[in-house]
Amino acid sequence: MTVVVNQVKKEEEDLLDIEFWLSRPASERIAEVTRLRKAYYTWLLGSYPQHLEKVITKRKNVI
Template sequence: MKKRKMAMVASQVKIDEEDLRDIQFWLDRPASERIAEVTRLRRAYYGWLLGTYPQHMEKTVTQRNDDI
C-alpha cells in the first residue's frame, strides 16, 4: 500500500480580519442554517454543562434603558 502525504498549509490572518470573515460567513448563510447551528451549539453546551438538554427553557426578555 502506498503512503499518502499531506502538506500542512497555514494562513496568517489578523484577528480583526478573522472576526470579519466569520461574521460575513454567517451573514451569507440562510436564517434556517444559522438557527440550526445555534440550536446545535446550545444542545452541546447544555449536554456538557448539565449532562442533558432541558425539557423546558424559560423565556426571559430584558430591556435596557440607555437613558440612565
C-alpha cells in the first residue's frame, strides 16, 4: 500500500472543500449534513432530539 500526501496551503483549503462538496449530488450533501448533525447532537446531549426546528438562512456567495 502506498501512502499519498497532498500539501495544500491553508488559504486554499476552504476553496477546495467548497469545490468538492459542490461537485457532489445534493442527496449526498444532505446525507452528510444529516450524519454530522446526528453525531453532534448525540455527542452534545447524549441522544438525538426528537424535534428540530426548521430554520433556513441564505447567505451571499463567498466564492
